Amino acid sequence: MNYNRLRWLFCICLALVLCAPAVSASTNAYHMEALGEFAATIAMDEIDFDYGDSDVVVLTDAGRVVVDGQTTEKVISGITKVSGLQNGDSTLFQINRADWKDLWFYFYNRDTGKGLYLVPKEGYFRLTDAAVESLPPENAFSTIEVVSGDIYQMLEDTNAGNKTQEVLGADAFSLLSLANAWAYGAPYDLMNAASLHNHFCPGVSSGYILAKYVEENMPLTDETSYVVVSCPTWCKEDIYNVLWDMTPGKGGVDTSAVFTNEDQTYLTEKYGIRPAGIFVLWNSQENSGKGIALGFRFDDSEWTGPSWGSKIYQTVDMVQNLNNPGDYVEVMEEFTVDADLLAELENPLNNPYEVVGMMD
Template sequence: MRLAAVEERMSAMVETSGRRRLRGYALPAVSVGILALLTLCLAWRNLSAAPVTSDYQKWEAIGKGAAEESLVLLKKAGHAARKGDLIALTNAGHAEINGASTEGALDGLAHATGVSRGRNTLVEVHAATWDRPWFAVYDKGSGFCAYLEVNPVTAAAMTTVPKRLPADFFGVCAVERIDAKHLESHVDEFKAKLDKKFFGGNEFRIVTMANAIAEGAPVSVVRAFEFHDHYCPGVTSGILMAGYLKKHFAPGAGGHYFVYAVDPWCKEDALLVLLNATPGKRGYAATYPADADKARRVPEAKDVCNLVFRQNPETKQWDGLALAFQWAETGCPKTGNGLLDRLCADLWYLKRMDRPEDFVKVVKTLELPEGVNPKDWARPGVDPLEQLGLLQPVQSSEPAAAGS
C-alpha cells in the first residue's frame, strides 16, 4: 500500500476536533504521517513469513491452509459450514513429497476444522508415498464437499510459512455437492461431472467414504475402508464376515486367527485390519484360483471364499469354518454409473452391519488333525480345499492301457 493512500485512510479515521480519536479511543494530536508509518510497519510484520524449521511445521501450516481455503470454498457455494458438521478426508501422512513426511498436515487440518479421530470425523486414507497429497472437507449440513490437491512443485519449494498460502499452492481446487440424496436425483448431471474428474480422480473414494461417515458408519467400518482407500460392497463383505466371526467364532482371550483366502477380493483388506491377521505375522494366506480350479470344487464348496481357523489354547488343536458370502438383492436402481450403484449398495449394507448372519454362510465346520497347522496347507503346491476333500478328483485324459 502506498504511503499517500495510507495517509488518506488514516486522515479519514482521525477526527478534526482538539483531541483526535481513532476507533473510539482518545489519542493526543499526532502527525498523520507517523500513524501511517506505524501502520505500514504493523502490516509488514503481519504479512512476513516465518522460515520453515521442520517438515512438521511446514505441513501443519499446509493442513491449516487447506482447511481455511476449504471453508472459503464451501461459503462461496452458498453455505457457511459449522465445525460440528464437518468431515475431513486426506491422504496426508501416507503421501510424501521428496521423501518428506506430510503427517503434520493432520494437526493443521484438525485444528482449523474441529475434526478428530476420536469423533470419527478425520479420515486418514491409505495411499502410496508417491501419490499427491490431497484434502477433502465435507459439510454434512449442506452436502457440499471442497477438494484441494497440493501442487508438489510449489510445496517442495516452500521455505517460509506465510500467513496465507499463495493462490497457486493447490493444483486442483473444487467444490461440489455429493450427498447421496442429491446424487440420486441428478444422475445424468453427475455422470457428466465425473468425466471431468472434478476431485482429481479421487471422486469414488471421497463420495463413498464421506456419505458413509455422514450416515453414522461405525469406527470398524471406517478403519476398514481407510485401509482399502475407498468404500465398496466388496470391502463391506469383509466387514460383515469379521463381524460374524467376532460373534460366532471368537478366538478366545489371547487367541488369534489364521485366515486362508481361497477366492480373494476386496474383503481381504477388511479382514486383515479387523482381525489383525496378516501375512507378516504368519496369520494370512491367499491363492487366486482360475476358472478351471473353481470348476473342480464339489457343489457344496463352489461359493467358499475363506477358511478361518482358530487354535484351542489347551489342546493346541485347530478348528475352523469354510465360509461363503451371500450377496443380497438391495433394491438399488441400476443407473449405469458404477459409483452411484455401489454407493447405494454401500449404504444399504451399512444399515445391516449388526446382522452378519444374513449374509455370511458356514459351508462346513473344520477340524485339523492333531499336529497339523493351517500354515502347513499354505505351502507352495498345497491346496487346502483338496486337503479338506472339497475338490473333485482330477480326471485323467490318457486312454486306459490295453488289457487293463
C-alpha cells in the same frame, strides 16, 4: 593470535552447519501445518461448518505422501487446529497412498451433501516462511472445487454426479465411497480398514461382515487365535490386516496357489453361495481347533444407473445393513481341525476345500 582467530572461525562455521538441518526441518514443518490451516479455513467457509462439527469429515493423504522429500504429517495438526476435526472423533481419516502421490484434501458435510476438494500448488512448498505467513489461504491451492457428494443426490441429478466425477478425477471413487460410507454409518474400525485399502467397496464391506460373523460365532479365548485360509481372494483381505493384526510379514492369512475359477464355480453351484474362505479357531495349547468354511452372497441385482454409482450405492447399502450378517454369510461346512489338517490347509500348494472334502 592468528591461531585463536582461526579457531573461532572454525567454531562459528561448525555451529552454522549443525544448525542448518534444524532450520530447514522447522521451515518445512511450518509450511505443512500452515497448509492444513489454510485448507480448513477455506472448507469451513465453502461448505459451511463450525469448529468440531460432527457432521463433517475430512479425508486426506497427508501423513502418507511425501512432498519434495518432506513428510506431510504436520498438515494434520493444522487441519485439527483450525477446524477441530480429528481422528479421535471419527471426523478425520488419513487415506493410504503411495508416498510419491499428490497431496489432496476432501472435506464432506453429510448434512448438506456438499464436498470440497483441494489440491495445493506445487510452488507453495518453495515459498519462504514470510511469504507463507502473508499468503491468502486460497492462493495456496491450484484446485478449490465444491461438489455434490451425496450418492443419492448424485443419482437423482446425474449431471451433478457427472460433474463431481470430472472434478475429482482419478480420486473420485476413493473419496466418494469413503465419504458416503462414513456419512451413512460406517463404524470407526471399518473406516480405518477402508482407509488402509484407500477406498470403500463391497469387497471391503464383505470382509468386515465375515470377520464380525466369525467373532460372534467363534469367539476368542486367552488360548486361541484365528487362522484364515482365504480363497478366493478379494478386497476382504485388507480387513484382517486391521481388525486381526494379520499381515504378510506376521502371517495369519494363508492363500492357495492352485485354487481356480473352475473350483469356485463348482463350489458356488454345489452350495448355492460363493465361497469366501476357511476360518479356524486354533488352540495352540491343545493343538486342535474348529474350522468353518463360509460363503458370502453379494447383491447380484441388475444395476441400471450410471456406472460410477454401482459400487458406491452397494457399499452404502451394506454399511446400513451391517447388523444383519445372515443376509450375506452362510456356513458351508464345519469340521474339527488337528495339527496335520491345519498344516494341509495352510499349504499353498493345496486346494483347502479339497483338503476338507468339499470338492467331492
